[in-house]
Amino acid sequence: MTEASTQTRSVVVEREISYPAEKIWRALTQPYLIEEWLMKNDFKPVVDHRFSLNADWGSVNCQVTAIEQDRRLSYTWAAYGLESVVTWTLIPTSTGTRLRMEQSGFRPDQEQAYHGARDGWPKFFDALEKVLASIE
Template identity: 75%
Template sequence: MTDAQTEALSVVVEREIPYPPEKIWRALTQPHLIEDWLMKNDFKPVVDHRFNFRADWGAVDCQVMAVEPNKTLSYTWAAYGLESVVTWTLIPTNAGTRLRMEQSGFRPDQQQAYQGAKGGWQRFFAALEQVLARVE
């Protein structure tokens, strides 16, 4: 029997964004801003807070696991049999912030969810950058 953890797949998106971590943190944690680039939600940056993301295709059930303002945010992401964890890491750089998102926990038999997430997060990142460009 193999260890499922070693076989689990992750989607990683990493970008250098020309804004300070504080500004990006707001876009990752304020519900009205999250809605602009990701989905409708009832998010609060509080450990153990249960919330969901809602879209026309359905909902994602989540629970906050870790909050370190302007540095790290992690929450579970469960939908359609997928039990995963999304972790955001913000690292200040000379030009702004290196923003890294990792969604881990895709099983090898969840190729459709995995491929969907790979494409989806690229779109979400593009939308996030548009939100950051227009908010103060």
């Protein structure tokens, strides 16, 4: 196996959001809120918890790998042969929070999944911002 065939790519979306990290954290970890901006789910903010995200196109099998309250959330994201990891990082700023999402693990032969994630995550971020505007 050559070095090139084992290299993977990541999709990164980073946004400055004018809400405190605690509020964004709620939208990232409360199942009824996750459903509003991402997909139906049975998420629990507990390391090793297995959960699924369900959409009309199918489902994603996930497992929580890391949690730092209001700072970092990481989980595996497995669907249709894609074995990836989604990591959310929340960095407080003077005007709110810098929210960074990285989905890593796209193999060179997973062009469709990579482009789907690259196109999809900014839309999820838009939906997330709408949810944040609607909660107290």
